[in-house]
Amino acid sequence: MTTSLQEQMSSRTAQAGTCMSLQDVTISYGKFEAVKNVFMDIPCGKVTAFIGPSGCGKSTVLRALNRMNDLIPGCGLKGRVVFDGYDLYDKRIDPVEVRRRIGMVFQKPNPFPKTIYENIAFGARINGYKGDMDELVERSLRKAAVWDECKDKLKQSGLALSGGQQQRLCIARAIATEPEVILMDEPCSALDPISTLKIEETMHELKRSYTIIIVTHNMQQAVRVSDMTAFFNAEAVEGGTGKVGYLVEYNDTEQIFNAPGQKATQDYVSGRFG
């Protein structure tokens, strides 16, 4: 991927076209198919939420979008994930480059065993950041609503923070690299309501320049932050070893929550599930 392509990309971001396109994606762990036949066009510059019951494959699909599943032995993908005109799973694509452009916040907080400052600066440096590092660290921590708690201990280990603070540090770390797309796997599940609201504000601000995809179990959060919502579900199949996840419905968030097309969606969003 060359710089000229990157420029094309950013101009396309402004036009709010399709950012990522999943075409008949099936992801399996060994022989077990975790999610099957997903078709989805994720728009640029919007927040897309993945909702659904536990174990239906939301994290699996999310990880497929920046090739994080490569790290799991035996995990395979069929179908195409198109980003910026390329199939991410093409042999010629460098997964490292993919992850520099598509950042991620994980379900469990995982700060590096470095100082708080280094946690932010590390990723920025890797991505070739040339600007004022102190300023970037402060800006990122502020956006992630953790600056006040961190500003006096930037030189202390990131592991010395509480779980929720660690998670916000990880969000700051992802924001600091200024990726084109940010994937967030339940970023607020360990946070108090106030920090959650701050993170949501940050998402609103970020989506002006980035595309955000978020997994959440919190229906109100999906309604508050997302423009599009995808509802996943899982069902047992004959001869299968476990429940296979699939995409039930994907539409504007308003539609999904007010006038869903499927009964399963209706049941889930109104809390009558299971």
Next chain:
Amino acid sequence: MTPDIPPALLADQFTLRRRPPSEKLVDLGFRQLTLCLASVVALLLLGIFFTVLHGSEEAFHNFGLRFLTTSSWDPVNEQYGALVAIYGTLVSSLLALVIAVPLGLGTAIFITEDLIPLSLREAIGLMVELLAAIPSVVLGLWAIFVMEPAIRPVLDLLNQLLGWTPFFNTVPQGPGMAPAILILVVMVLPIITAISRDALNQVPPELRQGAYGVGTTRWGAIFSVILPSAVSAITGGVMLALGRAMGETMAVTMIIGNSLNFNLSLLSPGNTIASMLANQFGEADGIQVSALMYAALILMVLTFAVNVFAQWIVRRLSLRY
């Protein structure tokens, strides 16, 4: 569905809500027992230390700190200095580590990363561990009859190329420091590899994902995130290896040449404290015993100092990251 059991009856089925006194007694007893066992270890260490300290008193009075800086070892005139052995101990164990740490750490990284199939990695790991099972006397024999003759040409070359430095200015002829260092490498390699491998395996996978998530390469992740988070455990392993190298006796005695003359050259015969003790303790009497005890005390203090130093380094390192 199981039939509903009334809550009162359900609660009755948990019979251990109140712990009987006997159980608390067992708890207490167990605590005392572990305390006893732990103190035995501490007492043993103190006991050994004071025995050695007491034994070395006479030599200390006679030779003072001169013992550390003189190299005469003369039972006839009762003049003793341990410089040869101290130099040999420090140089052989430190150089052995300099070679073994990159080798062991590299092996550990190689067998914890998915560069080759799992079965092959396990085979390599097993082989390294089997290396630790070879008795040191066997390694010593191997060093005398196989390794030393095999590396002689290399040592000769070193002598020709670097003979102008004091470290290579003697012609290698049989036993010497260099083969002793190499045999120490073989002996400490399994420790370093096994402990580093366990340390690397302990690094949570989430951390690796985090590193890849900000766009690092595999090497970036290993060197900036995975190794730093395993560094204290790895340093612990290296210290264990250093202790082993400084105290190793049998194989080293067989190959180091047991020279009593001081020589900086790695190609000449040398000595270590442990090998000197093994060689001389049997026939020693009078002040020679005391001098040997003094040397043993130095070995203990050296090991202790090295450990403290390592702890300090680990603390410095973990602060930096």
